[in-house]
Amino acid sequence: MSALAKFNGLSVIASLLYPPVCSICAATIAHGEYLCAECDAKVTRIVPPFCTKCSEPFEGAIISEFTCANCEHRVLHFDAAVAAYRSRGIVRRVILDFKYGRQLHLRHLVARWLFAALDDDRLRRRRFDIIVPVPLHPARERERGFNQATLLADLLSARMSVQNKPVLERIRYTTTQTAFDRAERMENLHGAFRLRKNMDVRELRVLLIDDVLTTGSTLSECARVLKKTGANFVHAATAARA
Ligand SMILES: [Zn+2]
Numbered sequence: 001m002s003a004l005a006k007f008n009g010l011s012v013i014a015s016l017l018y019p020p021v022c023s024i025c026a027a028t029i030a031h032g033e034y035l036c037a038e039c040d041a042k043v044t045r046i047v048p049p050f051c052t053k054c055s056e057p058f059e060g061a062i063i064s065e066f067t068c069a070n071c072e073h074r075v076l077h078f079d080a081a082v083a084a085y086r087s088r089g090i091v092r093r094v095i096l097d098f099k100y101g102r103q104l105h106l107r108h109l110v111a112r113w114l115f116a117a118l119d120d121d122r123l124r125r126r127r128f129d130i131i132v133p134v135p136l137h138p139a140r141e142r143e144r145g146f147n148q149a150t151l152l153a154d155l156l157s158a159r160m161s162v163q164n165k166p167v168l169e170r171i172r173y174t175t176t177q178t179a180f181d182r183a184e185r186m187e188n189l190h191g192a193f194r195l196r197k198n199m200d201v202r203e204l205r206v207l208l209i210d211d212v213l214t215t216g217s218t219l220s221e222c223a224r225v226l227k228k229t230g231a232n233f234v235h236a237a238t239a240a241r242a
């Protein structure tokens with residue numbers, strides 16, 4: 001039995017014994033919920049105006065097309081990267097608990113935030129041929145026990161009826177990106193991903209999935225590889241944006 005199947009079985013048993021509580025404040029909540037109304041109200045939605053390319057929000061009114069500071073002076077290879085929530089406060093905490101705290105049940109809440117990104121104008125009317133999760137290096141996936149992007153892509157695949165196809169692999173174990181500036185991140189990632197053997201993305205419209213967009217460098221590098229190997233479009237959706 002897989003770790004996830006075992007986990008699902010245990011969580012069914014646990015939910016019969018204990019009433020569900022808010023993932024943040026432990027207040028009692030209804031079945032099928034993850035946050036109480038009070039905590040849910042503190043979740044920060046990204047509202048316009050924001051950068052059309054990378055979803056970086058702006059203060060004040062911007063009427064014309066513009067390039068944000070995050071996108072300036074660099075090429076981002078995805079067509080657009082969309083997130084509906086900011087990775088702050090409760091959103092950040094839930095994603096960290098899901099990813100590093102092994103609280104796998106939280107994937108359903110994180111996936112709800114990801115689904116909200118699909119409602120965005122830049123994605124809503126598009127059709128996709130495949131969903132592709134951003135891969136982890138095999139050593140890191142073994143260490144964590146799962147790839148959070150794959151779990152989210154599975155849920156999204158079921159909802160959109162689009163095949164989840166992990167066509168990319170990560171071939172370099174890069175050091176953690178957080179200490180790097182933007183230019184260093186791009187450099188650090190070059191050559192980190194490649195198309196897996198016998199995979200073909202020619203002429204496909206790809207929806208790339210990850211949990212969080214920080215600078216967009218990872219998604220851009222994945223998109224570069226997908227486009228170089230023939231993908232027509234690569235859009236990206238994440239549950240949150242730094
Ligand atoms: Zn709460």
Ligand SMILES: [Zn+2]
Pocket residue numbers: 051052053054055056067068069070071072
């Ligand atoms: Zn931007």
